[in-house]
Amino acid sequence: MRPLALYLRNFKSYGENAPILDFEQFDIALLSGENGNGKSSLADAIAWCVWGKCKGMDGRGGIDDLVRTGAEDMEVSFTFEEDGNVYKVIRKRDKRRGQSALDFMLKRGDAFVPISGNRIDETQLKIQEVIKLDYETYLCTGYLSQGKADLFAMKKPNERKEILAEILNLSVYDRLERKALDKRNELRLRLEWLEREMENLQRQLAEKGDVEKEMARVIKTLADVQDRERALREQLAEFTRRKQEKESIKERVENYQDALKRGNKEINSLIKEEADIRRRLEDYRKIIEREDEIENSYAELRELQKQEKALNDKFQRVAELMRKKERLEGEMRIREQNMIHRINVLEKEMEQQQEKMSKERELKQEWERCQKKLQELDMLEKDLTGMEERAGQLTQEAAGLIARRESLNQHLRELGERYKVLKEAQADCPVCGKPLDDQHKKQLMDEAVRQGEAVRQAIKETGEALNKLDKQKKEMEARQKEIRFRLKERGKLEGRAALLFRQIQEAQEAKQKHGELNEQLVPLRQLFNQKAFVEDLIKELEGLEGRILEIGYDAERHRIIQERIVKLNSVPNEWEALQKAKAGMVSGTESLVRFSKMIDEKRKYLEDVAGIICDLQEAIKDLPDILERISELEGIIQDVQREIRRKEAERGALGERMEKIREAETLLEKKRAELGELQKKLEIYNTLALIYGKRGIQAAIIENAIPELQDEANRILAKITDGRLAVEFLTQRDTKAGSVVETLDIKISDGMDTRKYETYSGGEEFRINFAIRIALAKILANRAGANMRMLILDEGFGVLDEQGRERLVEVINAIRDEFDKILVITHVQELKDSFPVQIEVVKTPAGSTFKIVG
Template sequence: MIPLELELVNFLAYREPGPLRFEGMHIACLAGPNGAGKSSILDAITWSLWGKARSGSPDELIHQGQTEMRVALTFQQGPTRFRVQRQRRGGKRGQSMLELQAWDPGQGAWRSLTESSMRMTQEKIDALLHLDYDTFVNSAFLMQGRADEFTKKAPAQRKQVLATILGLERWETYEERAKERLAHTRADIQRLEGRLLEIERELAQREAYQSELTEVEAAAQSSSQALAAAEQQWASLEQSRSQLVSLQRQIDDLTRRINLRRREIAEAQTEQQEAALRADQAALQAALTEVQAALRELDPLQQALGQASQLALELASEAARLKGVNQAMAPETEPLKARLVVLEQSSEPACPTCGQPLSDDHRARLLTELLQEIDTRRSQYRNNQARIREVEAQAESLNRQLAELNERLRERSRLEKRLGEIETALKHAGEAARQVAQLQVKITRWQADADDDEKSRHGLEEQAEAAEQALKAAALTPSDIDRLRLDKRLADERVGGARQKLAALASLERQRADRLAERADLTTDQGLYEDLRLAFSKQGVPAMIIETVVPEIEEYANELLGRMTDGRLNVRIETQREIRTGELREALDIIISDELGSRSYDLYSGGEAFRVNFAIRIALSRLLARRAGAQLRSLFIDEGFGTQDASGREHLVAAINSIQDDFDRILVITHIDELKDAFPVRIEVHKTPHGSEFSLS
């Protein structure tokens, strides 16, 4: 990671100073008075990349009086340019935002790589840098007041930092994979052991399974023989049933034929009786005389019917005439009644109807005449009504006579038809006699056939009765056959089950051989994974790698330390330590020596301790730049010169210049004016009323 440009908005001492561009710088010095904001620039870099700085709370990083801040860092990682932008809004409900972008030269624009959450985006940044904050501040970043960050760590922590720089965490992944596979292999072996135990228990049942097969085969053979005998007996019974059905069918056929003959005989006898009647001429002649006499008796009745009909017409005409006269009298009498009422009510000397003079005598006479005429009409009306009733009574009596005559005369058509039939029968009496003889021949023949069929049916009924008695006497029933078949099926199933058990034993023997071979392979794999687990553990390959690089770190640190101390100080890094039991334990101890010998780190002066820390940290940074996938070819040194005398400062500057080829960008922070000119590029930081500013010189 090589920083290219840094933008600050409301971050610590800065408001909006504009972008700080690092391109073209190899070694640069950040200079300015104490508190101007030099270290804040490095804080901005770590906060943009990891959200961490010297302050524990992000809200403390917001410029005083402001509510939000933003830092954007553009950097080079390999051939690609990236930009990380982190923002923070302070307060009780503070909010943060993180964006990751990559420059697309084809489109000439930034392409977003931001994930759906800050956590996922941060993981993406860590994976891109192959570096976390703790490793950074323990190697390539000598933070103000924390130059001894690595030296004062416990040996195990120092070893972890070194492992991270070397990218040894992948060996932890390998170890976990080896452990997982080892656990799976052990589980598979345990599963196979359990299965093999089950197989052995099953194989031990072979003798019992063989005895069981012999027993069930004998039972199955017995069931099969019993079923065969029963089925043979049942077949014989079925044949008897078929014979019985055939006999019953013949009996039914004979019964239908006998019934048919009897119906034919009855019909022939009836026809013979009718023919015999038609053949009796004396009876026919007597019937003819009787019918002729009955017809002669009807002739006077016909004449009387004609006379009664004429009289009925005359009576009906007279009744109609009288009713018409009475109906006409009512409208003719009403004017007379009205005139009578007027004359009776009038006292004028003139006639109220005609206007002629009218005397009292004349009025009396007119009234008398009107009354007489009205009485005459009433008398005539009553007489007519009496005559109408009399005529209607006569007509009703006459109609009853007519009905009786018509009823008797209706016998004529029947008698005439009977007369024709008798005359025809007399003509065909001889033919009817011959028909009687023919019918008698048929009746005699049919009766003989019916008698023969009766005898045959009786014989068949005796045979059927015998067959039916034989079937009833049989002890075998369909349920017996079903039970025997079920017994045989169950016996066969038991035989199949026993044979299947024995066949399964053969399969189990093959399985046992396969499982034994599989267990042997897994045992081999288990040993292999055990070896791999040990090889991937901290005591394995990672320890060997550390053992390999420790001499390099030690050599490079001593080279720098020798320059800075004129060969007075040197360090030794030991990877193993002997414990009280005499055993060796993995460690990463730093032993510092001078011309007086080795002594504790705390017994060295501040200037000496800083030079030791500086040498070790530069060696770690150089290792990080050369070996780790992080490709962190940048070095950041924040202060530390204040602990050195003039000679020590010169040696430090010389040491920095000597390592410039190992890094693409080195940033040194100092407030000592005499050191500003020691570096080719100087970034001046100064305070203003509107926040700190920086300038290049």
Template sequence: MIPVQLILKNFLSYRDATLDFRGLHTACISGSNGAGKSSLLEAITWAIWGESRATAEDDVIYSGAKEVRVDFTFQSNQQKYRVIRTRIRGGTSVLEFQIEIPSGFRSLTGKGVRATQDLILEHIKLDYDTFINSAYLRQGRADEFMLKRPTERKEILAELLKLNQYDDLEERAKESSRQFKARAVELERSLESIKIQLQQRETTEAQRVELEAELNQLQQVQAFDNIQLQSLQVVQHQRQNWEQQLSFVKQQYQNLTQDCDRLQQEQSAIGSQLSDLEKILHQEAEIKAGYTQYQSLQSQEEAFAAKFEEYTRAQQTRQQKQQHLTKQIHEIERQLQQAQAQLEALHQQERDIQQTLTKSGEVEAALSQLAAARHHVARLDQLQMQVTPLLQQRATLQSQLDRTHAGLVARLEQLQSTENQLQRQQHRQPQLQQAVMDVAIQIEELEKKRVYLQRVQEKGHERRHFIERLQAHQRDYEKLLGELEQKLQMLQNPEALCPLCERPLDEHHWSRVVEKTQAELEDTQGQFWVVREQMAVSDREIQVLRQEYREISQQLASYDGLREQRGQLAAQLEATTDVQQQLQQIAAEKQHLERSLQAGDYAPDKQAELRQLDQYLQQANYNEQDHALARSEVERWRWAEIKQGQIKDATKRQAQLLARKPELQSQIAQLQVRIQQDQTDSECAKQIAALERHITEIGYSSEQHNNLRIAVRQAQSWHLRYQQLLSAQQQYPQLQTRLQELEESRSARVTERQKLGGQIESIIQQLQATANPSAQIQALEQQLAIRRRQLDEQIAKLGRLEQLALQLETLQIQYEQQHQQLQSCKQEYRVYQELAQAFGKNGIQALMIENVLPQLEAETNQLLSRLSGNQFHVQFITQKAGRSAKSTKKNAKLIDTLDILIADSRGTRSYETYSGGEAFRINFAIRLALAKLLAQRAGAALQLLIVDEGFGTQDAEGCDRLIAAINAIASDFACILTVTHMPHLKEAFQARIEVNKTQEGSQLSLSI
């Protein structure tokens, strides 16, 4: 990836900036600390991958801005791309990806930020982790790899090489092997259970044959009893038919008896009705006369009812007319009352106006007082306008003088505090000198112990390597002893073959082979015990070395703290050398300040100006209290203006009242005349008089009407008796006919009942002649039921046995299938176990690291030779188990450590003993070699190199060599950007990018 152009808007410390990389090969990004140098590079990672050092997504937005935008154009694989990433504060991000074509840029943006990010990674073939660990040597992370422990270094290298995917594969393989192992255990338990169940097959078959024979015998006995039961049931059925016929005939006989009784009762009831009807028919003449009188009275009552309706309508109409007239008169009376009330209100207003007009003289006097007070206030207002700027100027001068006085007092207090602190430092100078000497002696003793600790560590490494070789020899001897013991066990067979040529042995050769094998076994056992003894001795030596290493390490725990303490004490001691001179300067300045404060001669120009202003204000004779009293006097006489307005309004109102008063008096007289006319001469009054005359002409009497109603109610019984007479005349012949029909029906039912009595006697005789088989049938049915239950039980048992036999056949098939599954699971378990070992730390990962380390070591030493003038050499060591002559490389197992040995002209030393500049050059070489290796493994060419703050620990010679190394490797990269805050290094680079921090944000300037 080669940068072409970077455009920033509101990103971190940048408001608006553009950087064009075209023409830049090796460039320096310089500026003071905090100017925004690293932010410029963070913009590239945020645009491409959306990653930065910001903890929250909105933290990349410039403080106070609402939106951030980064536009980055770069070249990759001979093709130019453009990435635009924007974000709104509190909102979401937008990502655009474009590719250059002859007509401009064409969009490759996917559906959403995630899809577009995947497209970018697909084209550049470089993810964020690989970039920051290869092309981008970030600030403060140059020595991250070297400061880790050996085991952690190997983990970091595995992480950089992205070998953690093999950890996932290992865990998945282990999980699959555990699953197949659990499945195999489950299948074994299931097979054992099925095997136990299959042992029941023969017993089940024998029980089934025996049960079938018992079932056939029971079925034969059951068939014979069923035939006997059927014959008895035929006899019982015939007897039941006769019983049912007897019951039916008896029921008919009883029904006929009930019919005869019912007909007899109905005849009696009809006879009683005939006698009642005959009584009514004998009173026919009397009933008709009474009914004629009832009809006459009813006609008279209807005539009176018509008069009553006409009378009621006339009364209602008269009442409605009267209500209407009363409503009209009330409306006029209401208008009359309103007019009278208005006239009374006019009289009251006239009295109020007259009272107001009597105060006109008092108001005129108050108005003259108000004019005089306002003239006085106007004069004071003009004087205030002249004095106010002078008062403000005086307040400003007084405030400036107060601040000057406070500043002098604060400076005096600061000088006193500084003087006390310097005096304390001056007293501590002998103590600091003694402390520096004591710390130097302690550091010198600890440095000797550090050298001795390194020798102890080297000796421990030597002992561990020796133990590893002894362990390899021990395994070889154990294997050889096992083979020899197996050979002796095979030779115990009289027909044993020769272990070498596999030919039959005679007694002589058999004895020689046994003796030789026995002697070889004893010799091997002796060597085995010698190795065990050497291992025990070496273990004790290592324990002693470990104890000694721990003790010395504990003593060296304070080494770094002592070095830091020595630096602090030296700085404090150096600071005490010029304390006396500072104390003299402070004493002189204190004396000057105290004299100025006592005499008050500070800021003489401002004090003179203040005195002049006070003199002028005294001559003006302006008093704020007099001004306030004048304003209150004006407010006290303001009521005169209000009263003057009220008098003017009262005069106008009096004229209006005089014009309105005659109108109201005329209106009241007219309303009184209208009331008199409506009561006597209106149309409604005339209609009411006509209705009263019509009511008199109707001549309706309520008393006569009530007497007639009473007579009609008393004669109403004749109407009822006349209806009964008509009904009796109609029912009498019908009841006579019905009485004759009932007599004939009763005679026929008596004859039929006598016949049914003879049939009942005949059926009873037949039943007495036939025996009852119910007891025999009940006994046979009980026997059949018992035997049927036995048959059901036997059949159910036979069904269960047949089902069990079917299940056993199914189990046999299942047993064979699960047996095959068990073999498959065991095979899969072995496969995944081998895969887990292959994917583990000691498998593919160890082999890949072992293959990568020679390439990394060669690249590191090539770069380090340029940086150190061929003075340093790095060697990567992975500790391995010792191997015997018969063992191969495949048998070697890597231990999880990665030691880095650094050799110079004085020999091989640990990384911690090198100075800051030397350590950085080693770090830089290893880091750059890792970068090239990672980029190569990612499938991308490492065309861009960014070194962020890499010169802080270098001396002049080291910086020159580092710059020379960068220039030497410049041909390997298309663009190299170096970030530094050291001004004298800018001159070493022809192309420089200056970064400056301003109030408008960080600004860029490019010089080539």
């Protein structure tokens, strides 16, 4: 992976307008700046963009902690070249919505086309397929962070294998070993349970003989009981047949008895109806005796009904004319009410217009007061604009004072460091480099103290100036707050002024409208007083009253006739009863003769039925004995059936036991087969646990990696020492007792002698550590199939003296052909002149930024 360009926005300390880092402008560059300015954040941005991980996300930190304080989202874009193709990765995070986005693009021609997956995890896999590195491998190959260069070599020999295993990412085999051991333990538990199950099954099989004997005995007893049941059922069938015959005869007796009862009821009913006919004939006779009286009253009623009909016709005609009269009178009332309403409406409108006219002067005075207040607010708004401009000037002045105070504090710290150096027992002159005598040393220390006091005084004055600016700003903000509060009244005042202006116009319009309304009211009052608006209705009413008199309807005569008709109300019913009595006398006499004959015939039939009943009752005298015997047989059969059910239940239970025994035989065979399979699997996982363990494949990988590591380290070491030093890794050594122990010793050869690594220090130790670390990175990249062409060194070079810094530059120049891009991160200013290109990182109020120098 060869980097081409990096763009970041709101990532960690960087703000919205950070520049693009163009990697094509350098091969080796020094990334410098004060601690906390954001140097390492550029390397973190590459890691987060490509893998979604970086420093600052470990432990309790999350992805949202990477977003710059005060910002809502962040974005990082990284362009790189791999296998001749140019790719771009863009990763974004919206903290407010809790949403992330990842885009992966390939350059075709002059444009980038998307090759992302459907989801973020799919896109991440595509990126790693291209670069062939995961995040952990990248940290060990392309990014050497602070304190990691000598991590491997500085460990004790017995700890180096553990470090090497960690660097080679052999922890995956530890996890596989743990899984194999967990599976083995799981299989052991299953095996123990299976053996217990097989013991239980074998105990069940031991009962098979006893169950078979008991089954034979139960089957024989069941057959005997079933034979007895069949014999009893045959007896019961014979008695049941006889019972059915007797019950059939009994049913005939009951039918004849029911017929006898029905016959007696019919005779009684006929006798009752005969008596009813006699009573009706007597009633008919009494009505016929009043025939003359009824006929005369009926004739009078018919005449009165004719007279009432004529009077009803006159009444309907008069009633129709009265209804018309009432409608006309109602319409007269409506017209009068409408006229009164119109007059009242006009009078009320005139009163409203008069009220508006009376308020005109007061409204004008209030409108003038509103206008005066609005002019005052215009003046305050102009004052506010001037204050805002002054507030901006104060902010700029404060920013300059803060920057000056930071610069003075930095100068003060440098003086403190210089004083500490001078205070040491053997200090060198910072100008000529020669050792200082006591007098010269005291002069320099006194000068440092004097300059320190001057700087402190300047810091104090700067702080006082800042406090003064802050006080002015707060006073101005309070006045601005007060003015803004006053300005909130503008909308209310403008609305009130507009309303008053409209009301003044309405008062002026009311004068004209008042006169117009008075012109409409005068003629309406004249019409109302003269009744001219109902003149047509008065004439029509006079005509209706004349027509009512012409009809001549006599209401008193009508009332007398209606009362007489009410008194004769029962006559029509009496006349109808008379007609019915004349016809009923003939038919009733005939019915009386017919009913007497029917009663005699029914009595003779019932005497014959009583004789038949006596004969049949003699034939069913033995029915109770038959029923008693049937009941006895049914009880015995029920006892036998209960015995059969008990035996069948015993047979069923024994059958279930035999079935379980057969199932146990089948299950035992399966368990035996499963036991064999489990034993085979247990052996397999025991073997896998050994293979994945420390003494298995891990040891083999380390043994195979050490020669490769040694060759690669010596190749790099030859470059940076001109072939003077060579490294050798020993994995075993003899003890004083004559045994061999596992170790990982480092032997260094300088062409004349071979010594342990621990005996080296200074420049040789630094070069050895660096060569081993670069060799480890190369091996890891090769094993991953990746072509890591970028190296970032973030190693805390502040502890190096001048010779150490020179060695660092020599080593980096020696390996520059191993990588396309090398980026060295440090805050040590003395290293800047040693690199042709520097990337200077500074922090501003708008966020961190950088520029490329050289």
